[in-house]
Amino acid sequence: MSISRRAFLGSSIGAVAITGAAPLQAGQRHRRIPLPDPMRLWDLATPALVADVDHLEANLRTMRDAYAGGATSLRPHAKTHKCPVIARQQLDLGAVGIAVAKISEAEVMVEAGIEPLLITSPIATRGKLARLLGLARQAPTLQIVTDRLQNVRDLSDGASAVGITLGVVVDLNAGDDRTGIALGDQAVTLARAVAGADGLELVGVQAYAGRLQHVVGWEARRQQYTETMSEVMETVGAIRRAGLDVHVVTGGGTGTYDIDREIDGMTDSQAGSYIFMDDNYRDIGGRGGPVFDDFEPSLYVLATAISQPVDGRITVDAGYKAFATDKEPPRLRDIEGVTYRFGGDEHGILELSSPSEPIAVGDKVRLTIPHCDPTVNLYDHLHAARGEQVSEVWPIAGRGRSQ
Amino acid sequence: MSISRRAFLGSSIGAVAITGAAPLQAGQRHRRIPLPDPMRLWDLATPALVADVDHLEANLRTMRDAYAGGATSLRPHAKTHKCPVIARQQLDLGAVGIAVAKISEAEVMVEAGIEPLLITSPIATRGKLARLLGLARQAPTLQIVTDRLQNVRDLSDGASAVGITLGVVVDLNAGDDRTGIALGDQAVTLARAVAGADGLELVGVQAYAGRLQHVVGWEARRQQYTETMSEVMETVGAIRRAGLDVHVVTGGGTGTYDIDREIDGMTDSQAGSYIFMDDNYRDIGGRGGPVFDDFEPSLYVLATAISQPVDGRITVDAGYKAFATDKEPPRLRDIEGVTYRFGGDEHGILELSSPSEPIAVGDKVRLTIPHCDPTVNLYDHLHAARGEQVSEVWPIAGRGRSQ
Numbered sequence: 001m002s003i004s005r006r007a008f009l010g011s012s013i014g015a016v017a018i019t020g021a022a023p024l025q026a027g028q029r030h031r032r033i034p035l036p037d038p039m040r041l042w043d044l045a046t047p048a049l050v051a052d053v054d055h056l057e058a059n060l061r062t063m064r065d066a067y068a069g070g071a072t073s074l075r076p077h078a079k080t081h082k083c084p085v086i087a088r089q090q091l092d093l094g095a096v097g098i099a100v101a102k103i104s105e106a107e108v109m110v111e112a113g114i115e116p117l118l119i120t121s122p123i124a125t126r127g128k129l130a131r132l133l134g135l136a137r138q139a140p141t142l143q144i145v146t147d148r149l150q151n152v153r154d155l156s157d158g159a160s161a162v163g164i165t166l167g168v169v170v171d172l173n174a175g176d177d178r179t180g181i182a183l184g185d186q187a188v189t190l191a192r193a194v195a196g197a198d199g200l201e202l203v204g205v206q207a208y209a210g211r212l213q214h215v216v217g218w219e220a221r222r223q224q225y226t227e228t229m230s231e232v233m234e235t236v237g238a239i240r241r242a243g244l245d246v247h248v249v250t251g252g253g254t255g256t257y258d259i260d261r262e263i264d265g266m267t268d269s270q271a272g273s274y275i276f277m278d279d280n281y282r283d284i285g286g287r288g289g290p291v292f293d294d295f296e297p298s299l300y301v302l303a304t305a306i307s308q309p310v311d312g313r314i315t316v317d318a319g320y321k322a323f324a325t326d327k328e329p330p331r332l333r334d335i336e337g338v339t340y341r342f343g344g345d346e347h348g349i350l351e352l353s354s355p356s357e358p359i360a361v362g363d364k365v366r367l368t369i370p371h372c373d374p375t376v377n378l379y380d381h382l383h384a385a386r387g388e389q390v391s392e393v394w395p396i397a398g399r400g401r402s403q
Numbered sequence: 404m405s406i407s408r409r410a411f412l413g414s415s416i417g418a419v420a421i422t423g424a425a426p427l428q429a430g431q432r433h434r435r436i437p438l439p440d441p442m443r444l445w446d447l448a449t450p451a452l453v454a455d456v457d458h459l460e461a462n463l464r465t466m467r468d469a470y471a472g473g474a475t476s477l478r479p480h481a482k483t484h485k486c487p488v489i490a491r492q493q494l495d496l497g498a499v500g501i502a503v504a505k506i507s508e509a510e511v512m513v514e515a516g517i518e519p520l521l522i523t524s525p526i527a528t529r530g531k532l533a534r535l536l537g538l539a540r541q542a543p544t545l546q547i548v549t550d551r552l553q554n555v556r557d558l559s560d561g562a563s564a565v566g567i568t569l570g571v572v573v574d575l576n577a578g579d580d581r582t583g584i585a586l587g588d589q590a591v592t593l594a595r596a597v598a599g600a601d602g603l604e605l606v607g608v609q610a611y612a613g614r615l616q617h618v619v620g621w622e623a624r625r626q627q628y629t630e631t632m633s634e635v636m637e638t639v640g641a642i643r644r645a646g647l648d649v650h651v652v653t654g655g656g657t658g659t660y661d662i663d664r665e666i667d668g669m670t671d672s673q674a675g676s677y678i679f680m681d682d683n684y685r686d687i688g689g690r691g692g693p694v695f696d697d698f699e700p701s702l703y704v705l706a707t708a709i710s711q712p713v714d715g716r717i718t719v720d721a722g723y724k725a726f727a728t729d730k731e732p733p734r735l736r737d738i739e740g741v742t743y744r745f746g747g748d749e750h751g752i753l754e755l756s757s758p759s760e761p762i763a764v765g766d767k768v769r770l771t772i773p774h775c776d777p778t779v780n781l782y783d784h785l786h787a788a789r790g791e792q793v794s795e796v797w798p799i800a801g802r803g804r805s806q
Contacts, residue, residue, distance in 0.1 A: 045507075045530055045806045079748060101749045102720070104448075121720070121749055124709040124765045127448055147710055148764065178718050178746050179710040210747060306527040307550055307582040315581050317505070317524070320777040321805045326728040326745065342729065343581050344613060345482060345776045346504045346524055346805065361551065362527045373748045374723040377781070380803050399803075400783050402724045402749065403448045 029397040030084035030112030032384070038391035041383075042364050046304040047318035049379040050366075051276070051394070053386050055298035056086075059275055062295060063257065064093040067269075072261045075099050075118065075250060077272030080373045082398030083382060084112030086275060097141075099250075099270045103131050104401035106142065112397065116141035118250065120206060120270065122151060122171060122179055128403075133158050136166055143167035145206050147181045152193045152200070159199030167203045168194045169248060172235060174207040175228055183235040191239045191246075204248030205239070207232040208270065213255035214280065218287045222259050229263045236265060254281055258294070278372040280327045299376075300333050300366045302383075303348065305359055314350040314359050318367065321345050324374035333366035335359065340367060377402075432800040433487035433515030435787070441794035444786075445767050449707040450721035452782040453769075454679070454797070456789050458701035459489075462678055465698060466660065467496040470672075475664045478502050478521065478653060480675030483776045485801030486785060487515030489678060500544075502653075502673045506534045507804035509545065515800065519544035521653065523609060523673065525554060525574060525582055531806075536561050539569055546570035548609050550584045555596045555603070562602030570606045571597045572651060575638060577610040578631055586638040594642045594649075607651030608642070610635040611673065616658030617683065621690045625662045632666045639668060657684055661697070681775040683730045702779075703736050703769045705786075706751065708762055717753040717762050721770065724748050727777035736769035738762065743770060780805075 041050065067074045076090045079101040087098050087109060097116040100106045106117050122145055123129060136142045136159075146152055146168050159166040170191045173180030181190045187205070195202040209228050215221040229251075236246050252260035252269035254277075260269035273281050276299035277292075286292035303318035319342055323330055330348075332338050337354035348367070350359065359365065369375050376382075382394040444453065470477045479493045482504040490501050490512060500519040503509045509520050525548055526532060539545045539562070549555055549571050562569040573594045576583030584593045590608070598605040612631050618624040635652070642649050655663035655672035657680075663672035676684050679702035680695075689695035706721035722745055726733055733751075735741050740757035751770075753762065762768060772778050779785075785797040 043530060045534075046528075047805050122709050124707055125449075127446060131448075147712070150764075173712045177712045177716060178750055178752065180712055182712075304527055306525050309550070309576045309580045309583055309585075313580060318805070320727060320729050320774075321780045321803075324723060324728065325777075326723050345780075347581055349581065361553075371723075374728075377724045377748075378803065400724075400781065402450050402721070 029108070029395045031395075032085055033393045033395065035391055035393065038389050041302065041385050041388045041390055044302055044383055044390065046302050046364060047322040048302045048383050049376065049381070050300055050302050050383045050385050050390070052296075052298045052300070053384050055296035056275060059277065059295045059298060060089055060093050063271065063274055066258060067094070067261065070261050072263070072266050073268040075268040075270050076275070077101070077120070077253070077270045078105065078109060078114075078398065080272035081275055081376060082108070082396050082401065083394050084109060084114055084397055085394040087112070087114045090275075096268055099272070102402055103128050103135065104403040105398045107131070107135055108398045108401055110135055110139045110142070115139055116143070118169065119144040120208070121145065122147050124151065126154075129154055129158050133162050133164070136164055137162060140164065141167070143169055143203055145169045145171035145179075146190070146194065147171040147173075147179055149190060149193055152190065152197055156197035156199050165199060165201050168200045169203045169250065170194060170205045172205050172207040172232060174209040174232055174251065176208065176210050178210065180207075183231055184238065187235045188238050188242050191244050192242060195244050202244060202246075204246045204250065204267070205232075205236060207249065207251040208253070209251065210253070213253045214284050215255070216284050218285055221255060221284070225256050225259050226263070229266065233263070233265050254295075255284055255292075258287060273372055276369065276372040276376075278369045279331065280371050297333075297368060299369050299372055301330065301369065301375075302364055303367055305350070305361050305363045305365065308361050312352050314352060314361070315343060316348045316350060316365060317346065319344050319347045321378065322348075323367075323369070324371045324378070326374065327370040330367040330370055333368050335365065432511070432798045434798075435488050436796045436798065438794055438796065441792050444705065444788050444791045444793055447705055447786055447793065449705050449767060450725040451705045451786050452779065452784070453703055453705050453786045453788050453793070455699075455701045455703070456787050458699035459678060462680070462698045462701060463492055463496050466674065466677055469661060470497070470664065473664050475666070475669050476671040478671040478673050479678070480504075480523070480656070480673045481508065481512060481517075481801065483675035483779065484678055485511070485779060485799050485804065486797050487512060487517055487800055488797040490515070490517045493678075499671055502675070505805055506531050506538065507806040508801045510534070510538055511801045511804055513538055513542045513545070518542055519546070521572065522547040523611070524548065525550050527554065529557075532557055532561050536565050536567070539567055540565060543567065544570070546572055546606055548572045548574035548582075549593070549597065550574040550576075550582055552593060552596055555593065555600055559600035559602050568602060568604050571603045572606045572653065573597060573608045575608050575610040575635060577612040577635055577654065579611065579613050581613065583610075586634055587641065590638045591641050591645050594647050595645060598647050605647060605649075607649045607653065607670070608635075608639060610652065610654040611656070612654065613656070616656045617687050618658070619687050621688055624658060624687070628659050628662050629666070632669065636666070636668050657698075658687060661690060676775055679772065679775040679779075681772045681778075682734065683774050700736075700771060702772050702775055704733065704772065704778075705767055706770055708753070708764050708766045708768065711764050715755050717755060717764070718746060719743075719751045719753060719768060720749065722747050722750045724781065725751075726770075726772070727774045727781070729777065730773040733770040733773055736771050738768065
């Protein structure tokens, strides 16, 4: 990339149509939107969320190959991308289904024809139950987790009332202490309740050990994860010894994608972040070394240098509203010797200690993504770039759907 | 509030229509949307962003009264609320205009008929210039800041080309080193360039000292702020001695709202957060004591307890996607002896050390807002509550408009 490509007077007129005032209609929200004329990446209106499609497709293929022919399948988690266009590609490459975090995310995916779906977080109110049942009537393959006996009764009452059979997965507490029923007898009791409930079908169990996804060092991660999943499998055995079918043992994620495959009895991995990879995941290390580089970083934020108030410092137009801030700040993707720090809601500050390329006001820079899921949730669209050309926009139809 | 009101089986069917799949049409995005039937607050689908309208209106009145009859006016910053319904109320109560951070935010406000607008951040590309000029033709009162000579030439060329006179405010670096021209001779030179440029009109100066807005302790804040603004006023004097008119000296914010009024020559304060107040501002202290309580907290997130994996802990359905995370975590609004910590993208963990009220799965809780601006930017709608009744939804039409 030469500095001339990030030159001052790039036109971004084409982006106005996409990022401007008119909201997308329902039919547009799950399809690729071709731009009337392809744009240069460097002409996008900033801050803009950009997917490097070559890298994204490489990640899709790497994951497909990793799971090809094994006993474990892939059920990618859509809470990462919230984008039906990407979910469709995941299904086309062999995913057995798509995981979603919440009912409202499932609604968007059903609208886009994405099935089968598993909702990975339990619900606890009659309002959400009504939405769930309405959605399950549209999409009979819809499944949801449960972690309480009262919830099983409510799901059963609802499913019976509307005359459907709802697939239910018992959510196990695999040590995160976030959701899930305790391993052992309580889990067996809950599974038995699901299996015996009118209107429900016991599908299997979910065991997500989120705290282990980011253990630094692959060997340490594998050891801790294998131990945890061994305990989970003891409970799975107990449920089966109680005479119940456990068709699905789902869990895992990007940090354990190549360990999930080794867990005997695990049917599918809910890896999500692999599609984009973020700084936080890269820093945990992989099987091959201190950087987890099995997947390519395929997502970044394009920002514009808008001011240089003092020497050695450049202000860009991307701040707290352009990145999730729960992890370390973003980094420059192409230029070394420059650090980014947040400069408030609307701005970031580049400290130019020894920049490998000059940066001037008007230039655009690419910034890495510290944590992909909540960053994607800030944007309405992914700009799909091949090299330096953008010819499509992919709606993030599930943005803000945390209900 | 009794626990029964946060009971398990509240219906949230009414909220489906609002938070469900259909995007709002352009004409709906700047108006209050009445619900077909008023809902109980506790029946909203969660996580939901809720404004306590009685408190919000009290804040509007408090600010109006604070600025009534003085030499300084109010130009509230809309980057806080991004909501035309609120901007309209601010104008109706005497604000001299509305400040916006970016072009795309201005576009939304113009669409809603909100004028006059000042864009408080400089632009640096031809694409943004084209959007600015298009908008200025629709809204001739639109003004923008500048902090560079080259930018003055570009604004002048553009305004001349489309045949308009654009109001320009010289952005001064009041010590934040974020945007703005250096005080003194450079600022005078820039002001002279604006005044002499075809198609431009010199309106005045902006001097925003963001770093001083959150100085803890009112006396310390006043001292530092007064010193900084005294330096700013020296530059204003130098610009005037150069024979140029400075009609506007704008800046300030919620942290200095009652100091801005004391600054001789300051024409208006850009306070924004006062409309909601957040934990971060409350903690800086006010004139009256260690809590800055001149304004009422009027914004919160309603969340639902969805799981209790272990004793002493409750999981709610609001995490990184429900709150900005650049400040301390949220707090419970109504219940003491409970702390919230983030539990990932979708969840929060309540640690129940000695809860003043019981919390059970299915209950809803109100969580405070650590930092209002980037939290509001996560939601499409404000649920406008009077007491425990919600009968209107206010679109956050500028959500995601950071370009």
